[in-house]
Amino acid sequence: MAALQQVQEEIIAEFVVFDDWMDRYNYLIELSKQLDIIDPRYKTNDYIIKGCQSKVWLNAEYNENKVVYSADSDAIITKGIISLLVRVLSKRSPKEIIDADLFFIDAIGLRENLSPTRANGLLAMVKQMKLYAIAYNAKFGNR
Amino acid sequence: MAALQQVQEEIIAEFVVFDDWMDRYNYLIELSKQLDIIDPRYKTNDYIIKGCQSKVWLNAEYNENKVVYSADSDAIITKGIISLLVRVLSKRSPKEIIDADLFFIDAIGLRENLSPTRANGLLAMVKQMKLYAIAYNAKFGNR
Amino acid sequence: MAANHLNMFDVKKIRDDFPILNQQVNKKPLVYFDNGATTQKPSSVANEVLAYYLNKNSNIHRGVHYLSAQATLDYENARETVRSFINAKNSDEIIFTSGATSSLNLLAFSFGEKFISPGDEIIVTEMEHHANIVPWQMLCGRKNAKLKVIPFDNNGLLLLERLPELISEKTRLISVIHTSNVLGTVNPIKEIINTARRHNIAVCVDAAQSVQHLPIDVQELDCDFLVFSGHKVYGPTGIGVIYGKEKWLEQLPPWQGGGDMVDEVSFDKTTYNQLPFKFEAGTTNYIGAAGLAKALEYLSNTGLDKIHRYEQSLTEYAMKKFKEIDGLNVFGNVSGKACIFSFIIDGVHPLDTGMVLDKMGIAVRTGTHCAQPVMQHFGVDGMVRASLAFYNTTEEIDYLCQGIDQVKKMFL
Amino acid sequence: MAANHLNMFDVKKIRDDFPILNQQVNKKPLVYFDNGATTQKPSSVANEVLAYYLNKNSNIHRGVHYLSAQATLDYENARETVRSFINAKNSDEIIFTSGATSSLNLLAFSFGEKFISPGDEIIVTEMEHHANIVPWQMLCGRKNAKLKVIPFDNNGLLLLERLPELISEKTRLISVIHTSNVLGTVNPIKEIINTARRHNIAVCVDAAQSVQHLPIDVQELDCDFLVFSGHKVYGPTGIGVIYGKEKWLEQLPPWQGGGDMVDEVSFDKTTYNQLPFKFEAGTTNYIGAAGLAKALEYLSNTGLDKIHRYEQSLTEYAMKKFKEIDGLNVFGNVSGKACIFSFIIDGVHPLDTGMVLDKMGIAVRTGTHCAQPVMQHFGVDGMVRASLAFYNTTEEIDYLCQGIDQVKKMFL
């Protein structure tokens, strides 16, 4: 599997061709459709991420020393952004996830979505993904 | 007795010669010494005017259809200003006092002392003097 | 007729007074449709605040020195400007707070301490902003009182016929939103006040979304209390107002304790200052008050009547346009509604709508608009809200319609 | 040594940053000695506020559009600036209020609702500002609790040896003024906190007159709460701060209800938002917060240590000068005192003194300085207060001394 760094650079390369925001959003809409469907039993309040204006559900499983994320949202652009996060972070070791510097967000112009405002909740999303990694790391630790 | 209007114009004429504030204040200090001493039995809390940073005592009596004021203050400049008010308003009919337009205050540069700030309480003072006049007017009315 | 008022109002000239409007956002001309959240400020307000920073600033009250005396005068003149703006009887009835929310919290606390006993009842409407719900819920929790609710119908019309049955011997206060910040409905507060009068119930009007849109006369209305925010009437942030009839304010205990609201303080006994100071603890936002006065003067000079007519024309224009758009649901269509339009495009999440409009330079708000009961009423999680002001134009409404088309193209 | 620090500090350059200082009042150059009441603002603060009016203004939180997102970022960055300024552990511990008075009222209400029962005790000092007396008195009235007082001696020194006997099993909180706004005394709060720790008592520090004069580190102090006002630290009016340890803030119920401080609202049940939003109801003064951040940055860049040393030199200089004036009584002469000088000229009313100084261009405050118990302690009705800041100079102190001579000449 490609390194975390490399995947981010791929994403940046994909976005760099768009100089119009509508194209970027259209691409995110495309990506949202490619996000694996989350198991319906995780689409409950227990898996919802607080602090988003849209509903965001997130689950993480531990499989062969890797954290595997699945997620969904009722807002499409949010879902598109989530699909990027999953693409970058899923199926990696807890350590890798914890240490991940998600520079692609800024690079593709989504930084404002990382603000602590609760409108979008991308920040809450990233936080929650890292929390899962920390938890699994504590549980199964040492790589 | 000189008309209310005329007394005010006299005062303005007295002050017009001072172009320095210290001279104006020195004159008020002079005037404070000329204020008739208030009967000590009125120097109690009952006669104090609320809303002044200095203590101001005021009494009013009704004598031959005229209101006669006496007053005092523990601050000298305030006392000087009071002496002007007494000079203008005392020994006049309630009606005259109620209707009085005290233009001299503005004219001699003391307008800021009329602000509703409680620092000086000149406004409270004027109000109280007029209240006495209103009360006597109600009691002994019709001139 | 609408077109007539649209033409009679020189909106180009008005816009010159609001420099912030003349900018690009996301490389598009800014279309500011978030006036329900906060309004932009005319230059006269900015200049006054700047003048404070550059040569007028000084704390007010009790100060003998020049700057302090001047600032005190400005502050008390600002109070007088507010009085005259809502035609209160006297300026002691005008209390400066930090915003409409603080005003309502002041009232809930002070009125509650004095007049609410276990079992007492307070009435609000189903379309209140959280600021007019939560303080009363907290009070009810503390005092074991009960909050009752006047419902509204699917058009956004208050079901006033329900009021009589909600009123009981225990009803102490009715607090009602004048203009809904979501539905735009202008509620018949005069009728509510008339009903309340017959039962000796106090009425508070939440005018946060109405004072900037139509002329208000508290004496004519005969309301007991009225609140609004500076930043929503083209003034500074951090300043607000509660008006209260003198007879009420005299009876209510203070809310916050501190400097200036006291008369005499000792560890044995503290007595409170007279109105309005009793309710203004500590250093008030005197720069905010001076700025607010400039904002209200700007409105008065422009003419609230003229503003109202122009905005009504904008409303008619927009509602007509919106009707032509397939799949657009506008919530609230009571006649005479304010220029506040909350909507959902069928099948598109409000957040997606808002994010796309933003990139077109259109500033709208999305979410629950601090009125979750309204969302619950319609069974939705959120709405998009375009809230207009008298500096907005029909061209901007046309552009919003294009934006909505663009959203539909992208998501449907 | 004093002279050394006086020279090392480029006060001329500092004064250029405060345009308001460069003006005439009553035809005399302004000598602004009313910094205890409010401070003047550096250009960077004025510019930031102006930038809001001209191109940045938008309501914060939940807004998806560009201006709102930017304003939200600014606001949360301002919170981080405050955090770093007092070295709080995390920014959730920083709550924006409308001023120190509001901060203390918030605390008295929220702490009181949760932790104060009949018979409980709260301790303050005899030298508190009314803002740290009245809210506790009001709380004690509501809850039947008791307010106890640490006295001070005639030098203005807190009689700390009295504290142990004042503490009982019932003591829940000690709220103490850090620097006296009348006497200038800097109280030994670290010692008080250490004592309180041993008894498990919470401590609140009223830093309204200290954060602008010396570096403060809340983690090092280990205080539970700390409050201050924006306008006294060279920032805007209408904005203030309460710091609280997270473990406390998590436990306290909210004070004001309204928008943004809630999670879910329905007429059946309302749940509250997480920290810090739980305590920030309604539209906060976000422009004020942005301005405050600029003020704190200005102080940090100048260096609180340097400011402190320079101001200490001013204090030494002034106290020495004052000693040479016959009939001048300065209240408070504890070593290390802040540059706050309250005095009475024997035989002259403070108001007369203040009015004459004003006409010489010197802005001082007269009256009780919202600390009537301090007046009662010394058996006086009022004092004249000259309160300095780091933009003041020894020349201005000399001029004040001339002013005092002039007053003596006129009244004695």
Ligand SMILES: Cc1ncc(COP(=O)(O)O)c(C=O)c1O
């Ligand atoms: C109807 C209504 N009431 C009260 C408020 C609260 O105003 P503020 O947030 O300025 O305190 C608002 C603001 O959104 C409102 O729309």
Ligand SMILES: Cc1ncc(COP(=O)(O)O)c(C=O)c1O
């Ligand atoms: C020591 C102290 N505490 C509290 C306050 C209250 O501050 P504010 O009036 O800004 O709320 C002051 C202001 O005078 C003060 O000096």
